[in-house]
Amino acid sequence: MNTLAVFGIENIEQEWAQTVLNVLLLVAAVLYLALIFWTFADARRRIDDPLLVACATLASFFPFVGTIVYLIVRPPEFLDDVRLRELEMTAAEARLANLDYHLCPHCDYEVQSDYLRCPSCMRKLKERCYSCSKPIDPAWRICPFCEAETSAPSPSASSTRRRRRQTTDQSTVAAETLEPETAEASAGETSRRRRR
Ligand SMILES: [Zn+2]
Ligand SMILES: [Zn+2]
Numbered sequence: 288m289n290t291l292a293v294f295g296i297e298n299i300e301q302e303w304a305q306t307v308l309n310v311l312l313l314v315a316a317v318l319y320l321a322l323i324f325w326t327f328a329d330a331r332r333r334i335d336d337p338l339l340v341a342c343a344t345l346a347s348f349f350p351f352v353g354t355i356v357y358l359i360v361r362p363p364e365f366l367d368d369v370r371l372r373e374l375e376m377t378a379a380e381a382r383l384a385n386l387d388y389h390l391c392p393h394c395d396y397e398v399q400s401d402y403l404r405c406p407s408c409m410r411k412l413k414e415r416c417y418s419c420s421k422p423i424d425p426a427w428r429i430c431p432f433c434e435a436e437t438s439a440p441s442p443s444a445s446s447t448r449r450r451r452r453q454t455t456d457q458s459t460v461a462a463e464t465l466e467p468e469t470a471e472a473s474a475g476e477t478s479r480r481r482r483r
Pocket of ligand 1: 391392393394395396405406407408409410
């Protein structure tokens, strides 16, 4: 009787142990599969290259350690965040362009589109139209404001313009600063900038 009872208890204990082990194994298996799926989903949101996503998913098949390694080496940002940031950068650049924001091609100082001369390095940025005196780009063939042809100005203006172009090309801008008209203009521009 006693031995039978002892055997019975032992059997029950063995069955319990077996059940607990099975449950633990099942939990581990579910966790393992869930981690593989999570690694795949997370990699797809962070990595652009499908091959690298496949590699990350394959690594997660190595139980638990693969996912931990992936957590260490994964890119810190979501692709959506990266795209959003790039969009914001482009929008900010466009806003700056609309605000008449330009940089001097010689010294990167902040200038405006109607500046004749850079206030920082004093180099020539724009010519003055001989007809309407508006600032125009030396590369333009006509003045967009008064339609005067810039290539065929009046004889006296032509010689000054040519001389100015030559001096700009040779970068001997300092001598030119003493010309009263342009010095006055750039001073005006600078004070206008300060007032803003
Ligand atoms: Zn400059
Ligand atoms: Zn003009």
